[in-house]
Amino acid sequence: MALNMIVCVKQIPDPEAPPATFKIDSNTNKVVPPQGIEPVISPFDAQAVEAALRLKDVHGGKVTVISMGPASAKDAVKHALAMGGDEGVLLEDEAFGDSDSYVTAYILAQAIKKIGEYDIIFCGRQAADWDAGQVGLGIAEILGIPSVTVAQKVEMMDGKVEVERVVENGYEVVEAGLPVLVTITNELGEPRYPTLKGIMAAARKQLTLWQANDLGMGPDQMGLKGNLTQLRRLFVPAREGTCEVIEGENLAEAAVKLALRLRETKVI
Amino acid sequence: MSAYRSVMLFGEIANSSLASITRELLGAGRKLANDLGEELFIVFLGNGIGNIGSEAIALGADKVYVVDDPLLGDYRTDPYVTVMEKLTKEAVPQILLLGQTAIGRDLAPRLAFRLGTGLSTDCVELSIDPESKLLMQVRPVYGGNALAAMVCEKARPQMATIRPKAMAPAVKNDSHHGEVVSVPAGLDSSQIRTRILRKVKQEAEGIKLEDAEVVVCGGRGIGSAENFKSLEELARILGGAVGATRAASDSGWVPATIQIGLTGKIVTPNLYLAVGLSGSSQHMAGCSGSKTIVAINKDPEAPIFKAAHFGIVGDYKQVVPTLTEKCRELMAK
Ligand SMILES: Cc1cc2nc3c(=O)[nH]c(=O)nc-3n(C[C@H](O)[C@H](O)[C@H](O)COP(=O)(O)OP(=O)(O)OC[C@H]3O[C@@H](n4cnc5c(N)ncnc54)[C@H](O)[C@@H]3O)c2cc1C
Ligand SMILES: Nc1ncnc2c1ncn2[C@@H]1O[C@H](COP(=O)(O)O)[C@@H](O)[C@H]1O
Numbered sequence A: 001m002a003l004n005m006i007v008c009v010k011q012i013p014d015p016e017a018p019p020a021t022f023k024i025d026s027n028t029n030k031v032v033p034p035q036g037i038e039p040v041i042s043p044f045d046a047q048a049v050e051a052a053l054r055l056k057d058v059h060g061g062k063v064t065v066i067s068m069g070p071a072s073a074k075d076a077v078k079h080a081l082a083m084g085g086d087e088g089v090l091l092e093d094e095a096f097g098d099s100d101s102y103v104t105a106y107i108l109a110q111a112i113k114k115i116g117e118y119d120i121i122f123c124g125r126q127a128a129d130w131d132a133g134q135v136g137l138g139i140a141e142i143l144g145i146p147s148v149t150v151a152q153k154v155e156m157m158d159g160k161v162e163v164e165r166v167v168e169n170g171y172e173v174v175e176a177g178l179p180v181l182v183t184i185t186n187e188l189g190e191p192r193y194p195t196l197k198g199i200m201a202a203a204r205k206q207l208t209l210w211q212a213n214d215l216g217m218g219p220d221q222m223g224l225k226g227n228l229t230q231l232r233r234l235f236v237p238a239r240e241g242t243c244e245v246i247e248g249e250n251l252a253e254a255a256v257k258l259a260l261r262l263r264e265t266k267v268i
Numbered sequence B: 001m002s003a004y005r006s007v008m009l010f011g012e013i014a015n016s017s018l019a020s021i022t023r024e025l026l027g028a029g030r031k032l033a034n035d036l037g038e039e040l041f042i043v044f045l046g047n048g049i050g051n052i053g054s055e056a057i058a059l060g061a062d063k064v065y066v067v068d069d070p071l072l073g074d075y076r077t078d079p080y081v082t083v084m085e086k087l088t089k090e091a092v093p094q095i096l097l098l099g100q101t102a103i104g105r106d107l108a109p110r111l112a113f114r115l116g117t118g119l120s121t122d123c124v125e126l127s128i129d130p131e132s133k134l135l136m137q138v139r140p141v142y143g144g145n146a147l148a149a150m151v152c153e154k155a156r157p158q159m160a161t162i163r164p165k166a167m168a169p170a171v172k173n174d175s176h177h178g179e180v181v182s183v184p185a186g187l188d189s190s191q192i193r194t195r196i197l198r199k200v201k202q203e204a205e206g207i208k209l210e211d212a213e214v215v216v217c218g219g220r221g222i223g224s225a226e227n228f229k230s231l232e233e234l235a236r237i238l239g240g241a242v243g244a245t246r247a248a249s250d251s252g253w254v255p256a257t258i259q260i261g262l263t264g265k266i267v268t269p270n271l272y273l274a275v276g277l278s279g280s281s282q283h284m285a286g287c288s289g290s291k292t293i294v295a296i297n298k299d300p301e302a303p304i305f306k307a308a309h310f311g312i313v314g315d316y317k318q319v320v321p322t323l324t325e326k327c328r329e330l331m332a333k
Helices: A043-059 A071-083 A101-115 A135-143 A196-204 A251-264 B020-036 B053-058 B077-091 B102-115 B225-237 B246-250 B320-332
Strands: A003-008 A023-025 A030-032 A061-068 A087-091 A120-124 A147-157 A160-167 A170-176 A180-184 A208-210 A230-235 B007-010 B040-046 B063-068 B095-099 B119-123 B125-128 B135-141 B146-151 B158-162 B179-182 B194-201 B214-218 B241-244 B271-275 B292-297 B310-313
Touching: A003 A043, A003 A101, A003 A135, A043 A061, A043 A071, A043 A120, A043 A147, A043 A180, A061 A071, A061 A101, A071 A087, A071 A196, A087 A101, A101 A135, A101 B102, A120 A135, A135 A147, A135 A180, A135 B102, A147 A170, A147 B077, A147 B102, A160 A180, A251 B292, A251 B310, A251 B320, B007 B020, B007 B077, B007 B102, B020 B040, B020 B095, B020 B125, B020 B158, B040 B077, B053 B063, B053 B179, B063 B077, B077 B102, B095 B102, B102 B119, B102 B158, B119 B135, B135 B158, B214 B225, B225 B241, B225 B320, B241 B246
Parallel strands: A003 A061, A003 A120, A061 A087, A087 A208, A120 A180, A147 A180, B007 B040, B007 B095, B040 B063, B063 B179, B095 B158, B119 B158, B214 B241, B214 B271, B271 B292, B292 B310
Antiparallel strands: A023 A030, A147 A160, A160 A170, A170 B194, A230 B146, B125 B135, B135 B146
8 A cells, every 4th residue: 555654854953063063142042053064854854754765665655755944944855855755845934933842743733734645644753953852742642643652663564554662671563553653763774865866856846835824823823922831041051070081101001090090089 | 820739740660669760750849849839749550550659658749649550551652641631630730740761752742732731851950940930941952062941831731851860869758648549540442542562672681771880881983793792891890781872783783772872771870981982962961970981082082081080092992901801800809
């Protein structure tokens, strides 16, 4: 059975950029985008795209990629299309800015309702900027569909999904009917690289652009006005710490000194 | 908002006793309840829960809700959200706290959306703002590069999940009194839309990583599954356990269950030996609470040296064998 799949992807500042490049503007409580480091598709979201494409490889179907964000977020959508996604939707409106998890889930759910047909919706386990891990479950709740989170494997079995959900001491295999929302974790494995052919095809694709009024969202439902949580302060924690670097004639001697130092300080 | 009373906790059970996260929830919750002059409630859901009420009361709970039902045996989203929605609507707490655990990560967001309220996940600090009386929720963001202080002004309960090992556990006080209330689940199995087909355990042998007093953690620099064995030997001699960074577990050298960090396990041992890992903020989220951090890394500029107390700059292959031998000798004394 061909599957109708939707993947939600967010564009974020590169989470693996060197910590020294990380800066906050304390007047606006916002991160200052680092010079020369391009924003990326959130890594778990690239894996969510991968999860959808693996199912498409086996069962066929359609993968629609959707992102809410500034104009630059089209690059995250295009990346997913270059990986093999079929259609892209960009939700861009100034009024969407500063939305919290609650409002973001509403906006995405409205867009998904407008798309209409879906068997499986994929999200990342958490967006690697705010690491909230809320939006996927929120979308499922708003749409009234079941959810399975932190999945490392998703398969179809007799018209249902079988999902390996990672837990503290291993994983459990969870079965759910369609439609369903699944959130993906890095244990799924590396997302595929876009091929040259994929990149060219994605470049030609026209994204669907929707704004607040296309989604029937009123001004009080979005951004700071609609948020249920309020940010009071964003700051870089103070890091103290002086490292005692242990040296020696050679590394073996340093190792001996380290062991003795740990004994001396009663650490071992 | 004045109709909202009490601080409520979602308790978890491990080996028929309170899970460590639950003691931490009780520690944090008791303080908040005292600051607000409110009662502290805790909820346990499960099948065949047994007598854990008195333990929770001795750790500060004023009221313990127990919901015991065969449909609550394994954690599943639908029945847990349904029961928690019902209990929350009855008890109308001002504040509802859960652990940032496998269960809490799944339950808390869906419950918050069901209740129409705001949630901050993975908080490391909770307090009552003296002026507004709102719950101030501090959580790491941007992989731990920053902290965000959040409040929930407009909706109730104010919801948060707490990061394991970030808050002090409650201290036992046998003279504290409280009551245990049994509540029927009132579930209908047709409302449960998922089924657990099987569970697969992938636990490492030996001391549990989360409980170990010494953790030897290897990163990408270790290079192979084979090389990880040298860390096992060092961990064994020190009576500890081996952990890994995501780079190491994603490479397939070790199982994902020993990954330490933001999306892995949180450890706070006496001694954390960081070998061949750079010290990314997402990794440090899982180990920065360790008492003593020792770094072995060939790159003197690696961020791990900013977090470490002791360090050796060099190839771990030339350090670990001698370190292991010397530790063996010292531990025998
Ligand atoms: C949202 C998100 C969540 C994440 N969650 C986690 C998490 O929970 N846990 C986690 O660990 N990571 C997590 N990561 C990944 C994290 O950002 C880093 O990519 C990862 O921690 C890097 O692992 P590493 O330090 O082993 O590898 P690297 O950063 O590649 O560091 C390897 C280090 O080894 C040193 N080295 C190499 N060879 C030797 C040698 N022979 N001797 C001594 N030193 C040597 C190098 O100098 C280098 O410093 C997450 C990332 C994101 C975006
Ligand atoms: N602005 C967004 N656009 C598209 N998807 C999003 C957006 N924000 C969050 N998501 C999805 O929801 C997941 C969890 O996000 P969060 O709750 O913010 O951690 C992400 O991994 C994405 O799949």
